[in-house]
Amino acid sequence: MDFAFSPEEEAFRNEVAAFLEKEVPLEYREKRLTFFDMSAQHDWIQVHRRMAGKMGEKGWLSIHWPREYSGQGVSPFYRLILREELARYHSPGYDSIGCGIVAPALLLKGNDAQKKRHLPGIASGKVMWCETLSEPNHGSDLAAIEVFAREEADCFIVNGQKIWTTNGHFADWNALIARTDREASPNYRGLTFFLLDMKTPGITVNPVVNIAGHHEFNEVFFEDVSIPKENIVGDLNKGWYVVMSLLDYERTTDTVYAIAATYLSDLAEYARENDLLNPVVERRFAELEAECEIAHLLHYRVTWMQSKGMVPNYESAMSKMYSFELHQRISEFGMEVAGPFSQLTADSDKAPMFGRIPSCYLRSFGYSLEQGTSEIDRDVIAQRGLGLPRLR
Amino acid sequence: MDFGLNEQQEMMQKLARDFLTSEYTDKVLKAMVKDEKGYTPELWKKMTGMNLMGLSIPEEYGGVGDFLDLIIVLEEMGRVCFLGPYFATLVLGVPIILEAGNDEQKRKYLTGIAEGKITITLAVTESMVKYEADEIRSNAVSQGGYYILNGTKMFVPDALAADYIICAAITNGIQESQAGITLFVVDINTPGITVKPLQTIAGDKQYEVVFNNVKTSAKDILGSVNGGWLHIGKVLQRANIGRCAEMVGMAQQALKLTLDYAKERIAFGHPIGAFQSIQHRCADMLVDVDGARFATYQAAWKINQGMEASKEVAIAKAFVSQACRRVMNSAHQIHGAIGFTEDHILHYYTKRTRAYEFSFGGIDYHLERLAKLHR
Numbered sequence: 001m002d003f004a005f006s007p008e009e010e011a012f013r014n015e016v017a018a019f020l021e022k023e024v025p026l027e028y029r030e031k032r033l034t035f036f037d038m039s040a041q042h043d044w045i046q047v048h049r050r051m052a053g054k055m056g057e058k059g060w061l062s063i064h065w066p067r068e069y070s071g072q073g074v075s076p077f078y079r080l081i082l083r084e085e086l087a088r089y090h091s092p093g094y095d096s097i098g099c100g101i102v103a104p105a106l107l108l109k110g111n112d113a114q115k116k117r118h119l120p121g122i123a124s125g126k127v128m129w130c131e132t133l134s135e136p137n138h139g140s141d142l143a144a145i146e147v148f149a150r151e152e153a154d155c156f157i158v159n160g161q162k163i164w165t166t167n168g169h170f171a172d173w174n175a176l177i178a179r180t181d182r183e184a185s186p187n188y189r190g191l192t193f194f195l196l197d198m199k200t201p202g203i204t205v206n207p208v209v210n211i212a213g214h215h216e217f218n219e220v221f222f223e224d225v226s227i228p229k230e231n232i233v234g235d236l237n238k239g240w241y242v243v244m245s246l247l248d249y250e251r252t253t254d255t256v257y258a259i260a261a262t263y264l265s266d267l268a269e270y271a272r273e274n275d276l277l278n279p280v281v282e283r284r285f286a287e288l289e290a291e292c293e294i295a296h297l298l299h300y301r302v303t304w305m306q307s308k309g310m311v312p313n314y315e316s317a318m319s320k321m322y323s324f325e326l327h328q329r330i331s332e333f334g335m336e337v338a339g340p341f342s343q344l345t346a347d348s349d350k351a352p353m354f355g356r357i358p359s360c361y362l363r364s365f366g367y368s369l370e371q372g373t374s375e376i377d378r379d380v381i382a383q384r385g386l387g388l389p390r391l392r
Numbered sequence: 393m394d395f396g397l398n399e400q401q402e403m404m405q406k407l408a409r410d411f412l413t414s415e416y417t418d419k420v421l422k423a424m425v426k427d428e429k430g431y432t433p434e435l436w437k438k439m440t441g442m443n444l445m446g447l448s449i450p451e452e453y454g455g456v457g458d459f460l461d462l463i464i465v466l467e468e469m470g471r472v473c474f475l476g477p478y479f480a481t482l483v484l485g486v487p488i489i490l491e492a493g494n495d496e497q498k499r500k501y502l503t504g505i506a507e508g509k510i511t512i513t514l515a516v517t518e519s520m521v522k523y524e525a526d527e528i529r530s531n532a533v534s535q536g537g538y539y540i541l542n543g544t545k546m547f548v549p550d551a552l553a554a555d556y557i558i559c560a561a562i563t564n565g566i567q568e569s570q571a572g573i574t575l576f577v578v579d580i581n582t583p584g585i586t587v588k589p590l591q592t593i594a595g596d597k598q599y600e601v602v603f604n605n606v607k608t609s610a611k612d613i614l615g616s617v618n619g620g621w622l623h624i625g626k627v628l629q630r631a632n633i634g635r636c637a638e639m640v641g642m643a644q645q646a647l648k649l650t651l652d653y654a655k656e657r658i659a660f661g662h663p664i665g666a667f668q669s670i671q672h673r674c675a676d677m678l679v680d681v682d683g684a685r686f687a688t689y690q691a692a693w694k695i696n697q698g699m700e701a702s703k704e705v706a707i708a709k710a711f712v713s714q715a716c717r718r719v720m721n722s723a724h725q726i727h728g729a730i731g732f733t734e735d736h737i738l739h740y741y742t743k744r745t746r747a748y749e750f751s752f753g754g755i756d757y758h759l760e761r762l763a764k765l766h767r
């Protein structure tokens with residue numbers, strides 16, 4: 001057993017911290033923005049691109065990839081350290097879809113040409129990605145999706161609608177899952193995974209505003225959108241397996257425990273400075289702090305498994321669900337810390353913490369939905385993890 | 393014992409429900425949240441025509457019904473997430489004037505309210521938002537037949553829609569005591585009063601009201617000089633239970649929206665309501681709604697009977713607030729991503745229940761009061 005980071009890892013952490021100390025806009029640190037709602041900031045995308053570009057130049061975004069794909073072949077703990085520091089410094093710059101999901105899926109399931117074509121863009125921090133899985137009528141039951149890709153001589157033609165596409169309005173490329181066989185039984189055997197250039201004619205992206213008033217996700221319409229055949233990842237009608245490996249990564253990429261822990265300590269500082277602490281409040285802070293530690297451990301276990309070449313199973317669903325729900329609890333608690341003032345929005349000069357409290361709270365309703373709902377996570381833990389029988 | 397409504401209460405409930413369902417659609421609600429004052433004179437007129445403005449006002453001033461009738465209407469208002477100075481006028485203004493006002497004041501204000509011509513709000517709490525006498529710093533200094541009022545009040549409901557404002561101020565010069573607080577009822581357009589909107593997540597028309605050398609006549613004192621806190625203490629009980637009733641209506645509506653959706657949304661070949669994890673969440677929602685409703689009714693009944701209700705009020709406000717959080721969290725979870733969008737109606741309910749949780753004391757405030765009763 002060993003619960004410490006290696007000296008090399010600690011050195012990397014210090015290097016990242018020194019970089020962020022210099023590069024993160026002061027405003028982001030003063031306002032203590034959190035990863036999940038900093039997109040409400042008017043200059044978010046510019047800052048994101050600048051930070052991503054700089055980290056790309058340093059090779060940090062791909063640090064744990066194999067050497068042949070511009071990585072340094074180090075353990076995934078380096079990615080974790082990078083994201084922990086980004087959380088601690090309230091910094092954007094990590095494209096959790098491109099770096100966090102698409103790259104690992106390509107490394108695992110992409111062919112050589114696809115890796116050579118797409119990995120450098122992601123590693124450089126210059127190419128942004130979105131993923132279009134969910135549809136208006138199919139979310140949790142992903143295997144039932146209907147968006148159809150018709151096979152032609154040299155390409156596929158896509159028609160239909162996707163929704164909840166995070167960063168669809170910024171993305172250069174899109175990881176798309178579409179139906180290519182309507183007769184397949186079971187239905188997941190009729191799905192294919194495509195890489196789609198968002199500049200292709202026929203794509204319309206419309207904003208969908210969330211309950212916090214932020215524009216993060218979108219609805220995306222495809223009208224006779226053409227995709228070259230070489231953009232299929234895996235094989236025709238075998239997209240499900242790519243998606244499953246992608247989802248396994250999705251559940252482990254965002255270091256939500258670190259984002260949550262940072263927010264908790266920001267709240268504690270606010271409470272201390274404004275004389276809002278009393279034994280009841282302090283106890284709640286302590287309980288949540290303990291839970292943050294658990295969330296850390298559950299996530300470190302997953303990263304440790306990955307570093308040893310083991311494939312996490314229920315463990316990543318557990319880590320994802322626990323840390324997202326914990327962040328939700330902390331965000332709800334935030335609304336208590338400052339009392340009635342916590343309902344004031346960023347427009348109000350009386351709002352505590354620049355209006356961060358209600359913004360974090362309202363954004364947190366998405367945590368138990370995105371990247372698979374908590375119900376689905378619990379199913380995974382119960383059925384895959386504990387081997388309990390299933391009804392379906 | 394009787395957990396049911398009597399004939400008149402049932403009639404009142406049906407009347408309010410039918411009216412609000414047809415008049416206060418989701419579209420109206422969305423418009424009212426954006427609207428500066430949060431209500432329209434046309435709606436007010438219709439409500440007056442239905443006697444809603446007279447609820448809990450004695451017949452001699454043109455009113456009908458009692459506090460329980462009012463509670464039943466407030467619950468219906470909660471169902472549609474109603475905005476406007478109804479609560480402030482009927483729940484905050486009326487009881488104080490009824491109890492503390494002299495004949496002339498009662499005739500003027502209560503008759504005016506019942507006729508739909510007057511709206512009133514109440515300004516108590518200040519920057520500490522404690523809803524306690526010892527936080528009051530606003531003061532009024534006697535000068536001939538006048539008083540000069542100074543101070544800042546926080547989270548005043550519907551001040552922009554109100555014609556009059558009742559303000560609690562220190563008149564004996566001594567802070568931190570109940571014994572020197574006097575109530576003034578002042579025309580909100582009196583020079584020196586500034587009404588500043590507070591930007592809240594619910595957009596529910598709360599204000600900061602500043603009194604700067606406001607000259608008010610000694611005739612505008614409600615009740616006795618230095619004897620105002622007694623009335624505030626009582627009205628805070630009604631205010632909390634009024635908010636509880638609205639929150640019960642909101643929780644009930646969130647449950648309804650959720651059940652409708654759980655029956656119609658299909659995943660894995662079944663309505664999601666067929667999954668037991670969803671059913672259990674819905675069942676817990678119903679426990680919370682029923683518990684919240686009866687806690688509210690019990691406290692309201694005691695108040696209506698003129699019985700001591702400190703304990704029941706504290707229990708109701710603390711429980712209803714917590715129940716509402718759980719109900720809203722489950723409603724969002726079961727709705728999936730669609731309930732996370734601004735276009736969907738659900739978040740109006742979620743945000744408003746959080747605002748009402750804070751209004752007149754939050755969960756910890758009421759639990760502390762409950763704990764103190766045993767000391």
Ligand SMILES: Cc1cc2nc3c(=O)[nH]c(=O)nc-3n(C[C@H](O)[C@H](O)[C@H](O)COP(=O)(O)OP(=O)(O)OC[C@H]3O[C@@H](n4cnc5c(N)ncnc54)[C@H](O)[C@@H]3O)c2cc1C
Pocket residue numbers: 130131132133134135136137138139140141163164165166167217366367369370371372373374375376657658659660664667668669670725726727728729730732
């Ligand atoms: C902030 C945010 C960002 C997102 N970003 C993206 C994105 O970039 N790309 C993308 O493709 N999608 C994205 N999504 C969509 C997300 O993946 C879906 O919301 C999620 O999969 C749930 O689908 P749904 O919303 O359609 O809900 P539904 O699947 O309709 O579920 C509704 C409710 O039923 C429950 N339920 C469903 N099946 C079962 C079952 N078998 N047993 C028990 N309960 C069940 C669910 O848990 C939920 O509570 C995002 C969502 C959010 C909130």
